[in-house]
Amino acid sequence: MFRLLSKKMRRWQTSNSNNQTKAQQKRSPTYLSKNLEENLQILREALGQSSDVVIRDMKINSNSNVDAAVVYIDGLVDRDLVNHDILQPLMFNLQLIKDNVSQNHSSLIDFIKSSVLTVGQISGTEEIDAVISNVLLGNTAILAEGVTQALLIDAKGWEARSIAEPTNEVSIRGPKDSFTETLRTNTALLRRKIRDPRLTFQSLQIGERSKTDVSIAYIKGVTPDNLIAEVNQRLKRIDTDAILDVGYIEQFIEDSPVSLFPTVGTSERPDVVAAKILEGRAAIFVDGSPMALTMPFLFIEGFQNPDDYYARPFFASFIRWVRLVGFILSIYLPGIFVSLSAFHPELFPTQLLVSVAAAREGLPFPVVLEALLMLMLFEILREAGLRMPRSLGQAVSIVGALVIGQAAVSAGLVGAPMVIVIAGTAIASFLVVPYADVGALLRLIMTVVAGHLGLFGMVIVQLEILSYLASLRSLGVPYLSPVAPLNLSGLKDTFLRAPLWAMDSRPESLNSPDTRRQSPGKMPQVPKTNPNQRDSQ
Amino acid sequence: MKRGQRFKIYVAIILIIMPVFLSGCWDSNELNKLSIVSGLGWDIDPDTGEVTLTYQSIIPSEIKSSSSTSGGGEQKGGNPLHTIQLDQDTGSSPYDVLSRYAQHGSRIPFYQHTQVYVFGMDGVQQGIYPFLDDQSRNPVSRPNVLMVVSETKASDILGIQDGMENIQAFGMAAEIKLSAAFSKYPAVTVLEFQKRILSKTTAPIAPIFGIVEENGPEGKKIQKIRITGTAVFQGDRMIGELNERESSGLLWATNKIEKGFVIIPQASLEIVQAKGKIVPELQGDQIQITIEIDEESNLLEYKGRQDMTSDILQELEKDQAKEIESQVMAAVEKSFALNADVFGFGEAVHRKYKKEWKDLKPKWDDIYPRIEVVIKVKTHLNEIGDINKALMKD
């Protein structure tokens, strides 16, 4: 039986074989023929009989009235653009074409490409497969009789969600735009934040059937080159049917797929992604997803919030501590309560013990079970509140929690202290958004261990978690940097948030080749002498 | 290392961990299976030598209902004793008694929150060594528990509900600490007692509680407990007692004065701060101890019906000093009478004269009563209060 299971495990593990991916094993390309009708027939077969495929026959208005066809998919193209900037110049500009056309048809195509069509992006191809895939992407193809080259024009335009406020990462002071599902919009949003010419977007297409556009964004010279190479390599290794969301990419390229903790960061805010790129990371955008990935991702990033940087340092540091402490509490509090109640009552201050013991009278379940029940109840309520149709959502989450808690206490099922503990835990668990799910799991583990082995068990499990975190790496960077290994300058943004004028260099852990972020000594100062400011006047 | 091998290691680890979880939790005790003992009483029958232990345990459900009704556990609606439960058992030795605890009830006794240990008068006169050894050895005991001697039997004291606390032993503990804060009687923890016993020359002490009858509402007699003195031990046996004045003197000398009052014929003063230092001097074979006391006080009440002058202030300071001196002297004389070094003179000599101490220590019982004690008191009257002239003059 072991052999069976170990064989299975082996299959799932990395294979370093040089097998070609499915995508690479396609057939050799076929080329366009000179006969327009032949080409169109092949296209019609390849694209199926879908009703949204438009093949628009026409005649190019030139000396010889060449037969041509414009092929596109309705719904993916901007109809106005196709009509005005493709069809119109071809069919309508009598004067121009007549005057300047002289030679054979192949250069007709070149001429059209360079001087007639008033569109931005245009390219040519001689392969049928390229035409097919481009049309599917939303481009428009032009084929002409007697020409083996087809023109591909980017006239994409489809309904997309407008830029809205971010739903998951709320910021009070900062900008309120968030990414949308269109890749181009997102890259544009990023460009507006970083206008450096060295900001580079590297494009890939991933997914056998989805052919999703994926972009790697980085600043050349700030992001280390080996990081970019590594990201490229990992992305190229992906060989799957479809990439429907950025999460798919994340799960294929992350450093530790089996771990609880994420080693790849996500964000839906352009300012966050821009900041991370500026520190020396790389970002990955996926068409169709409003989230961007950032790599590498360190443990401490979960506690960093964009608001921290827009607010002033003391408050920001304080809030960061609140988050840290709250997160720790949200994991430990039920466990501590359980282990103190069941194993170490001597650790309660005496009066507190009397109250807790009093509340415990007559309750049917052992403390562990009580805690686990309440935790599960909380998870159920939370998840139900998320999935419920909008109209009912509010009622369930708040009222449900309070009423159920109160009713449970009155019915004598759980004790009042337990409700308070769980309520506190629940609220604290939302402090750190990236680790909310991790926290829930850890909390459960801690509570079970606490119920079985008390504080000793909790400490052992905590040591194991610490050891595990210390061994994680994200793209080669140790997960617990800058605390362990210790990096003093990196600490400026860890437990405290040092004032912006003090953060001179990029975080060392990210190994950026360009470490200087700003010139030192920029603390704002009141000018020394200002004749207009004299007190006595 | 092959991947299959790594998998086997995971399985091995799981097999190792599993028994830990399968065999159950050993130390887990649900709170509602514990009986929290708030006070423990210890009586020894002088004739038979049998030990009677009295347990005062908390009944949590009473606390629950009393706090959910109207709050405050005083002598309103119902018998206040309901928050605690008293059990007694007798046996040949303490653990013999403890083994029978199960006969009293359904719960396991839990001693980690015990506030006071009460010793009956018979017990302390016979010696409480077994108890001390148990306390030092037993990992469950805590060093902060207060030691108390009862005028009669321990069980009597533990049974009397008094005051505003809803759990009697908490009330006792609070009372002791308050007395110590008001510089009347010392508060002695188990650790203190242990330290004194370990020093072969210092005498352990503990406050004494007695029962006092008072007139209550509707003419009924109510019993209350009050601290009535300080017990003085030699080793583990009680040999004598200090009264209220002597106890205060002891506190003055050992630097344990916090708040409180000095009452002199002309006035009452409030102690702001006081320091006591024991300074030994060795001259040949004769030991002289100087007790230096430095005190600051405020004037609270002046019976003189005169306006305040600096002469009067100096008078008051002198009278204060005399009063303090006489208190300390009383304590010193009583300690000589009992031949018990309650002040720690021996240790003071040890600290200063370590070479000579080796010879002095075995002879301490003889040396002690012959010590010359000189008391030097310095007092400062800081504030005279809100008024500086008398309301009514003679």
Next chain:
Amino acid sequence: MSLEKGKISNFQLSVLIVGFTLGSSVIISPGQGAGHDAWIAVAVGLIEGLFIAWIFTAVVKQFKDKTIIEINSLVYGKFLGKCISVLFIWYLFHLGALVLNSYIRFFKLEIYPATPKTVGLLLLMLVCASTVGRGIEVLARCSIILVPLTTLVAISDTFLLIPHIDLNNLMPILDVPIGKLLLASHGAASFPFAETVAFLMVLAFVDKPEKGPSAVSRGLLMAGFILIMVVARNAAVLGQMAAITNYSTYLAAQVIDIGDILTRVESLVAINLIAMGFIKISVLFYGTVLGLAQVFNFRSYRPIILPVGILMVILALTNTENTFDMIDFANKGYPIYAISFQIGIPLITLVIAKLRKLPQTGGDKV
């Protein structure tokens, strides 16, 4: 050297040493036998420990990048070297079992009377095993987080105990006869300071080997100061009880009571202890496993981690009959037994290495 690819920085080394040294000494205070002058014994022991550290770091300075196993083989020749290495490994292994033993005894006594010792031992060993399996780097990173926390707890304990500290308890100074004091100092040196000889297995992986010895001294000094503070504070609070009680730090922590709320913090102390014990046991475990792998030329030390761990647990279980034996051995037998490993092996190796003018440039033979 393909067995361990990681490198640790000098700072991490110092932190590891602090954690290691504080490991079991926060439970069982060093300097026993000197009464209330135990803190002086610890201070003198620190000096002795620094001296011993100077000796064994000199060995590593001589041969950069090599663990003591490899050095032994170079210095004594393959066969004799391996025999001596096995002895050294035995010392580490035994010490690991001793530390495990003392921890679990403490827990079983004070906190978990009913739980069988095996459970605690197995769990503690498993955590150490998994950390050792991850390499020395991970251990170093864990210690960077754990050691400051522990130090913070130790220092804040001291602050919380200020109302109970009575400096008179420390007087008179130097009350014990000099003979007893020196004996206690030597006891303090061999436990815990000179136990850092275990780091002969770790020093090879420091990224700047020249700075290694000073990192060791810094770590020892820091740990030494903390220990002196702890021992002195215990004596000041507990008076003469500190001398007769087995676990004085724990007892002192039980005294803390601020405003009736900040009370009963002794469990924080207990948790502290687990963290430090984890570091100490992991280092010893690591040394044992790595050493065995080097002696027998394994490709990797990972397969033997679990078996060694289980053996250590067994040794810890069967080691001593009761606490009294353990304390007896710790005070009387151990200082003598340990000398041969702490001073003996490094010193002789160093002398022979210097005599033979090793390492030769070019051509290492292991």
